[in-house]
Amino acid sequence: MKNNTLGSLIWLRITRFTHQSNLLSNEFLKQFDITTAQFDVLMQISTYEPITQSELAKKVTVTQGGISRMLTRLEKDGLIKRKQDWKIKTISLTNKGREKLINAFDAQLAFQSSFFEESLTEEEQKTLYSLMSRVQKNSEMKMSDR
Amino acid sequence: MKNNTLGSLIWLRITRFTHQSNLLSNEFLKQFDITTAQFDVLMQISTYEPITQSELAKKVTVTQGGISRMLTRLEKDGLIKRKQDWKIKTISLTNKGREKLINAFDAQLAFQSSFFEESLTEEEQKTLYSLMSRVQKNSEMKMSDR
């Protein structure tokens, strides 16, 4: 077993950061009685509603099965509604869901941003964004040609 | 709802990348009959063995409960062994676990690195590493003072 590569060190940092910031974010969002994953889904619905489940699944990069269960939970909490239109199901926010999202939106974005604003300058954040964009696009490409 | 901040855009890229690269990595590691999370744990055990469960939990940034379940799975597969020493349990690799890790190690590190090597220059990778290190350390700090 040879030594750690630069790439594997970056990978570890990114993985750890994602895990930690997710935990902190879930803790933060508890005041709105919502999780990070749910916030993500609600955001996408509010942007694209009315939207089908399969389209939504693609937007949040989750499988059909994953989105099905997630929506079941959100529906149970009364945040979204599914309507059987023809043979597909159309998703939209309920008033309760819309309210919850509006309440959480600014706070959550500020919270997410704080991770970077606290540790990097504006210039460095721009650099990080451009580097991560390229890395992420590359992995997206790898996903599609499987 | 005001517009997206720079930080929230970075956050999205990082989150998506982590999710995608994890899926791809799990797919890749199937040839070794192991998952990304398991590889991570085996790596830490091999570096620090013999190690207690609570120490290990800290190394892989997972809760006590999480590591307990993970080790149950790894033990069931015969990759690690737990020994009740005094009142604490000491974890170490079995021969099977050590072999599996040695087999997968180089390939997995090369796989992880490929994400960055394919999309960034050596110089850019160094920049990304230094930026992500600072961001991750900041989130680690936030984790500890809760």
Next chain:
DNA sequence: TTTTTACACTTGACTAATCAAGTGACTAAA
């Protein structure tokens, strides 16, 4: 000596995701 405290670990209830097999409804070929 009994009782409390502290620590290491486990477990139950839950969220969130995967894959793969299973429904249910409409569409097109036999």
Next chain:
DNA sequence: TTTAGTCACTTGATTAGTCAAGTGTAAAAA
């Protein structure tokens, strides 16, 4: 008109994690 196919969605089995309450053992206090 029956049959086969396709598409959108659901569901069962599994992995992986959280939190919080529970268990068992050893040391310290009563």
